[in-house]
Amino acid sequence: MNLPSSAPYVVVGAGIHGLSTAYHLAKELRARGGGSGGDVLVLDKSGPGAGASGIACGVVRNNYFQPAMSELMQACVEVWESDPAAYHYNPVGYIALGPPVQEPDLTTVFERHERIGYRSELIVGADVVDDHMKTLFPDWRARGVTVCLHEHQGGFAFNMDSVRGLVAKCESEGVKILSGVEVLELEDAADGTVRTVVTDRGRVDVGEQLVIAPGPWAKHFWAMLGLPATIDIRTPTGDVVRDQPMWTYWNLQEGEIRVDPTMFAKADGGPPPVIHLDTDAPLYTDDGQLVTDELWGIYYKRDRHGVQGGASPLTVSGDVELDPYPQTTNVDPGFADMWCAALSHAMSRFEGCRALYATARSGGVGAFTADNFPVFDYLRPNVYAVLDSNHGYKMIGVGREVAKVVLGDHSTLLRPFRFERFETGDLHPVSHSPYPWS
Numbered sequence: 001m002n003l004p005s006s007a008p009y010v011v012v013g014a015g016i017h018g019l020s021t022a023y024h025l026a027k028e029l030r031a032r033g034g035g036s037g038g039d040v041l042v043l044d045k046s047g048p049g050a051g052a053s054g055i056a057c058g059v060v061r062n063n064y065f066q067p068a069m070s071e072l073m074q075a076c077v078e079v080w081e082s083d084p085a086a087y088h089y090n091p092v093g094y095i096a097l098g099p100p101v102q103e104p105d106l107t108t109v110f111e112r113h114e115r116i117g118y119r120s121e122l123i124v125g126a127d128v129v130d131d132h133m134k135t136l137f138p139d140w141r142a143r144g145v146t147v148c149l150h151e152h153q154g155g156f157a158f159n160m161d162s163v164r165g166l167v168a169k170c171e172s173e174g175v176k177i178l179s180g181v182e183v184l185e186l187e188d189a190a191d192g193t194v195r196t197v198v199t200d201r202g203r204v205d206v207g208e209q210l211v212i213a214p215g216p217w218a219k220h221f222w223a224m225l226g227l228p229a230t231i232d233i234r235t236p237t238g239d240v241v242r243d244q245p246m247w248t249y250w251n252l253q254e255g256e257i258r259v260d261p262t263m264f265a266k267a268d269g270g271p272p273p274v275i276h277l278d279t280d281a282p283l284y285t286d287d288g289q290l291v292t293d294e295l296w297g298i299y300y301k302r303d304r305h306g307v308q309g310g311a312s313p314l315t316v317s318g319d320v321e322l323d324p325y326p327q328t329t330n331v332d333p334g335f336a337d338m339w340c341a342a343l344s345h346a347m348s349r350f351e352g353c354r355a356l357y358a359t360a361r362s363g364g365v366g367a368f369t370a371d372n373f374p375v376f377d378y379l380r381p382n383v384y385a386v387l388d389s390n391h392g393y394k395m396i397g398v399g400r401e402v403a404k405v406v407l408g409d410h411s412t413l414l415r416p417f418r419f420e421r422f423e424t425g426d427l428h429p430v431s432h433s434p435y436p437w438s
C-alpha cells in the first residue's frame, strides 16, 4: 500500500494502544456519521505487535492501589470481556498474595473493587489464605503470606493473537495500517499544531488529529515534540523536586519453563488464575542454597507451551538502544534460579523445574514516566499522546476513551493522567508494592 499524502486522523504505533485507538475511532466516526475507518491511518516502523505489546506477559488485572488506575482498568476489563474470542482473552482471574506489610493496600484495593462493582474477594490471615490456596492448589506451600486478593475478573490474553484480533477489527472498519513506515519528524505550524508527519517513505499531512502511541519509544517522541528531558515535580505536600528525568527505562525480567501446561491446573482440573506472590519468607533453591531473605515477588501464568512469568524489573541507567526490539539489557544472571526457586516455593509441583527453564523470547525494556504512571494527554493542540509508562497491555480500553476525546468529548477516566499533574501536585498515591507499576 502506498503512503497517502494526507489523512484526517494519523495514529503512530500499531501496538495495543494505537490499534485500539484506531479501531474505536473508526467505530465512533461511523456511529456519529462523521466519517469512517477510511479516515484513519496507522503507521508503524515495523509492524503490528513489534513493540512491547507483542512480548507482554499478557496479564490483565485490577490490583491497583490508585483510584484512577482501578477505575480505568475496570473499563479496560470491560473491553476485554466484550469479545474474548477476538482478543484471545482468558478470563481465569488473578490472585495477588502478600506479606503483612501489604494488608492495608490490598484491603483498600478490595474495598474500591466493591464500590465500583469489580468482582473480587479478600482473604486476610495466614491460615485462611493458606486454606483458600490449598483448595485451589492442594500443593500450595508458600510461606509468609497473610493477605490474598482474588480477582474473579481479569486473567490474561495471548499477546500477538490479541494484537492480530485488533488488526482484524481495524481492517473490518476500513482503517489503513501501514507497516515499515518510520516517523522521523513532526512538523509544527505557527499555532503549535503538528500539520505534517515526516516519515522515511514520505510526508503525510494531518487533516484533523495525530495520536502517538509509541510504547518504549516514548522518549524519542517526547524529544521530537521539543518537550524537556527533565521536569520539576510538585509533590502532594507542596514541595517541588527539581530536574527529575521525565523518562527512565526498566528491564522487565520474564521467563518460562517448558512443561505440559495442564500440569498447572486447579484441583478441579480447570485453568488456573494468574498468580502474583510477594513474600518476605527466605527463598531457597531446591538444593538448599539461600537466594534471598528479603522481600521478593514473582508472577506466573499457564501459557501455551508451559508456565510463563516474571519477577521485579531492574532499572537501567541512562539511555537504552531499543532497536531491534526487544533488546535484552541489564538482565540479572540469577533470574532463572530465583524465578524457578520461587515457583517451587509456591507449589510443590514445580520442584525441580530449574532444569526445565527455557531460553525464550521473554522480557524486554519498558519506558517509565517520572512518577511511573501513564501520561494520556494532548501535548500539542492536535497531538494526543498515549504514553502508558509500561502499564498498558491490559489497558485495551484506553483507546476507546482516546477515540472519544479526539472527537471532542471529555473522559473522566483519562483526566487523572494529564501531564499537568506534575506541576499541580495531583499525583497518584504510592503503594507498598516493590513493583514500579502497582
Ligand SMILES: Cc1cc2nc3c(=O)[nH]c(=O)nc-3n(C[C@H](O)[C@H](O)[C@H](O)COP(=O)(O)OP(=O)(O)OC[C@H]3O[C@@H](n4cnc5c(N)ncnc54)[C@H](O)[C@@H]3O)c2cc1C
Binding pocket: 012, 013, 014, 015, 016, 017, 018, 043, 044, 045, 046, 047, 048, 049, 050, 051, 052, 053, 054, 055, 056, 057, 058, 059, 060, 181, 182, 183, 184, 213, 214, 215, 216, 217, 252, 253, 254, 362, 363, 364, 365, 366, 386, 388, 389, 390, 391, 392, 393, 394, 395
Ligand atoms: C516484557 C514485558 C512484559 C509486559 N507484560 C505486561 C503484562 O503482563 N500486562 C500488561 O498490562 N502490560 C505488560 N507490559 C507492558 C505493555 O506491554 C506495554 O505497556 C504496552 O504493550 C504498550 O503498548 P503501546 O501500544 O503503547 O506500545 P507498543 O506495543 O510498544 O507499540 C509501539 C509501536 O510503535 C512503533 N514505533 C516506535 N517508534 C516509531 C516511529 N518512529 N515510527 C513509527 N512507528 C514507531 C513500534 O514499532 C511499535 O510497534 C509488559 C511489557 C514488557 C516489556
